[in-house]
Structures are given as structure tokens and as C-alpha cells.
Amino acid sequence: MSTPATPLIAVTMGDGAGVGPEVTTGALLDPSTTERCRPVVVGDAARLRLAASIAGVAAEIAPIGSVADAVFTPGRINVIDLGLLPADLPWGRVSPVAGDAAYQYVRVASELALRGEVQGICTAPLNKEALHAAGHLFPGHTELLAHLTGTEEVSMMLSTPKVKVVHVTTHIGLVDAVAKIEPGLVERTVRRGHRAIRGSGVESPRIGVCGINPHAGENGLFGHGEEAEKIVPAIEVLRADGIDARGPLPADTAFFLAGRGDYDLIVAMYHDQGHGPVKVLGIEAGVNITVGLPVIRTSVDHGTAFDIAGTGKAGVGSMIEAMRQAAELSVAA
Known part of the structure; x- marks a missing residue:
């Protein structure tokens, strides 16, 4: 008897100047994440390599052209690499370039979901000021995803164990x-x-x-x-x-x-x-879920944490929990 496939989840890297690359890398290297789902990052491969280096973890950051090209093995992180960030992007500062890149990651993930190539989306944090500086005038992920998926009305749900x-x-x-x-x-x-x-x-x-x-x-x-x-x-x-x-x-x-x-x-x-x-109840306990979209979307319930970005101090517990709930709420194709 064959084992049922786990759902494919598009993981957006968030604002590259914040903790998004670090929490994405950390969460996707956690065995509990890869047991529950097949994650594919939409982001910047070079930034993820830098984040892994800062955290002192070994990871194979593997650029791929499409979800179908992903190979799921321990220690490997599959990345649809948009290559939008400069190598010298400073950590912890508002950047229109990073804001635009964060928007593009969500746009591509939404397109993958609407085409049925992934069953869910999990988002690392973006920075609203950077998003606006790039000309994308949305209050946050919730409204952005509604726009990108053509959904008239959605709601934000916060989920904790209690x-x-x-x-x-x-x-x-x-x-x-x-x-x-x-x-x-x-x-x-x-x-x-x-x-x-x-x-x-x-x-x-x-x-x-x-x-x-x-x-x-x-x-x-x-x-x-x-x-x-x-x-x-x-x-x-x-x-x-x-x-x-x-x-x-x-x-x-x-x-x-x-x-x-x-x-x-x-x-x-x-x-x-x-x-x-x-x-x-604690930042790591909460997960942000957008309900009403044509696809499951979960997110960490914390921001870009510019004060600790690039230091390796970011906790990955909330991102692991967001991945867990994305997997549980999504149905594998």
C-alpha cells in the first residue's frame, strides 16, 4: 500500500532585509516540516544561502525552474529563484528593492496556487513600509493575496493551540x-x-x-x-x-x-x-491564516524584526507552526 502524498506548499521568503530568509531556512530544515509537506520556496537563493551561513547550518539551496523540478531530500531546500536582491542588500533597513521582491514572491506563489501546482501558501513576513516604498499599496499580506487571487472579501484568522x-x-x-x-x-x-x-x-x-x-x-x-x-x-x-x-x-x-x-x-x-x-500567549504560539481565499494561506504572526535580522537570533518556532498548519489544512493533489 503506497503512502499518501503530502501537500505541496509554496513558501514565500518575505522581505529579504528582515528575518524572512532566516526563519524560512530554519523551518524548512526542521524534520517535522518535511514530514508533513513538500515545501518549495519562492525567493532568492543567494539570500537563503547567506541566511543559512549566518545561522551556521548546512543546507543545499537548490534553484529550480518549476515546482515539477523539485526534489525532496533531507537538507535540500528547493527554490524558485527570482534573483531580485542585490548581494549587498543591508540587513535591517527598509528597502524598496526588498519590498518589490517580497511582492513578487507572493505574486508568483499565488499564480502557482491558482494553477493548482501547489495546495497551500506559507508566507514569511514582509515589511509594509518597504512594500509601499516599492509602489505596492496594500496594508499587508491578507489584502495583497485577495487582490492577486481575485477574491472580493477575506478574513484574517489567528490560530494558537488554545x-x-x-x-x-x-x-x-x-x-x-x-x-x-x-x-x-x-x-x-x-x-x-x-x-x-x-x-x-x-x-x-x-x-x-x-x-x-x-x-x-x-x-x-x-x-x-x-x-x-x-x-x-x-x-x-x-x-x-x-x-x-x-x-x-x-x-x-x-x-x-x-x-x-x-x-x-x-x-x-x-x-x-x-x-x-x-x-x-506568545509570538511563537500564533499563526496567521487567511480564510476565504481559493487556497490555504498561513503565516508567522510576527514581523520582519529588523532589529535582529542577519544576526542568526531569529526564532523559527512560529514559521514551523505556520508550515504545520498549512500542511494540515491543505489537501495533497
């Missing part, structure tokens, strides 16, 4: 977030999260939906009735459809309840409401 959080709004100001939240958006976000949790093996997810105001408005005591106007109608529709969505919940207790197992997923209304509790 808590999973999907966000109704993400990279916009708090005042703008409250204005943007409306029942349709809340409903669609919950449905995307519900599908993702079911895809991970939970048949009937229990979903806790946060309020916007302190104490979820306390029956109109705080705020201007936002919960009743923007959230309650969505929950009513979802429950009528058989989805176990509960709330609006006070955000200051919702995450505690999820952590002890009462909920499989928490729905946060804005960026910091969801990110804050997850970051308390």
Missing part, C-alpha cells in the same frame, strides 16, 4: 472599523471562520462573537447601540441557519472562556481586540 480568532475588520483605524462593521460583514466573517474550523476537523464549531463596546454595550449603557444594530441581526441569521454563534460577548471575558475550551472560535470586531490576547 485560542482561534477571526477578525471582522483588521488594518484600519478604530473609528473607521466601527463605521465599517455591519450585520452582513459580521455574518460573512462568521461563516468564513465556521468553514475554516470545520475544515480543521471540528464538526459543529462553537463560535463566540465579541461586542464592540465595553461589556458588549451592557444593554445600551455604553456606546450608541452598536451591538443591537450591527451584531445581533447577524447572529440571529446565523443561528437560524444552524451555526452555533453566541453573543455579543464582552471581549474582556470571551478569550478567557475560549482558552478554557468553551468556544472553538472567537470573532473579534477589530484588530487589537483579537491580536492583543493572542500576542499575550
Whole structure:
């Protein structure tokens, strides 16, 4: 009886001036990664060699022309080498060249996914300032991938071993977030999260939906009735459809309840409401998942860490976890 194939995962190297090359190299040399999936990096072979040298690890960095050319053996890292970075690119500095290269890595990975050559994407961190300096005006990976795949609306999910959080709004100001939240958006976000949790093996997810105001408005005591106007109608529709969505919940207790197992997923209304509790659990515990795309996409839940880039000090635990979840959520072709 033959062993089932593991999924092919495109791994984007991220901003070459940050820790992306180091965490990519480290994670792909970890045996647990190669046991779960067949990773192909989209990036810069020379930068990966430099990162491996800095980390003091032995790696065969093998440029390939296509996914079909990849050979998976211990210690080998297959790279679709775009060759966009200069050899003297400084570590830890914003660079339009590195920002454009990071964009191109994601573009190529998206094309591979849309053609069915890979079953998932795992992204190392890019730098938003560098991305913008290169003329690519996207708030982050989530919006960039939606654009590249022609997806009208996606959601950001943060996944940890204890808590999973999907966000109704993400990279916009708090005042703008409250204005943007409306029942349709809340409903669609919950449905995307519900599908993702079911895809991970939970048949009937229990979903806790946060309020916007302190104490979820306390029956109109705080705020201007936002919960009743923007959230309650969505929950009513979802429950009528058989989805176990509960709330609006006070955000200051919702995450505690999820952590002890009462909920499989928490729905946060804005960026910091969801990110804050997850970051308390530790950067290496969190993985960023974009839900709603035509392909699975996971990412580390940390930035480019310019302060330690090129020093060999970057931890690879979050990237290994991101690879693990990409493999688990993807189905091999």
C-alpha cells in the first residue's frame, strides 16, 4: 500500500532585509516540516544561502525552474529563484528593492496556487513600509493575496493551540472599523471562520462573537447601540441557519472562556481586540491564516524584526507552526 502524498506548499521568503530568509531556512530544515509537506520556496537563493551561513547550518539551496523540478531530500531546500536582491542588500533597513521582491514572491506563489501546482501558501513576513516604498499599496499580506487571487472579501484568522480568532475588520483605524462593521460583514466573517474550523476537523464549531463596546454595550449603557444594530441581526441569521454563534460577548471575558475550551472560535470586531490576547500567549504560539481565499494561506504572526535580522537570533518556532498548519489544512493533489 503506497503512502499518501503530502501537500505541496509554496513558501514565500518575505522581505529579504528582515528575518524572512532566516526563519524560512530554519523551518524548512526542521524534520517535522518535511514530514508533513513538500515545501518549495519562492525567493532568492543567494539570500537563503547567506541566511543559512549566518545561522551556521548546512543546507543545499537548490534553484529550480518549476515546482515539477523539485526534489525532496533531507537538507535540500528547493527554490524558485527570482534573483531580485542585490548581494549587498543591508540587513535591517527598509528597502524598496526588498519590498518589490517580497511582492513578487507572493505574486508568483499565488499564480502557482491558482494553477493548482501547489495546495497551500506559507508566507514569511514582509515589511509594509518597504512594500509601499516599492509602489505596492496594500496594508499587508491578507489584502495583497485577495487582490492577486481575485477574491472580493477575506478574513484574517489567528490560530494558537488554545485560542482561534477571526477578525471582522483588521488594518484600519478604530473609528473607521466601527463605521465599517455591519450585520452582513459580521455574518460573512462568521461563516468564513465556521468553514475554516470545520475544515480543521471540528464538526459543529462553537463560535463566540465579541461586542464592540465595553461589556458588549451592557444593554445600551455604553456606546450608541452598536451591538443591537450591527451584531445581533447577524447572529440571529446565523443561528437560524444552524451555526452555533453566541453573543455579543464582552471581549474582556470571551478569550478567557475560549482558552478554557468553551468556544472553538472567537470573532473579534477589530484588530487589537483579537491580536492583543493572542500576542499575550506568545509570538511563537500564533499563526496567521487567511480564510476565504481559493487556497490555504498561513503565516508567522510576527514581523520582519529588523532589529535582529542577519544576526542568526531569529526564532523559527512560529514559521514551523505556520508550515504545520498549512500542511494540515491543505489537501495533497
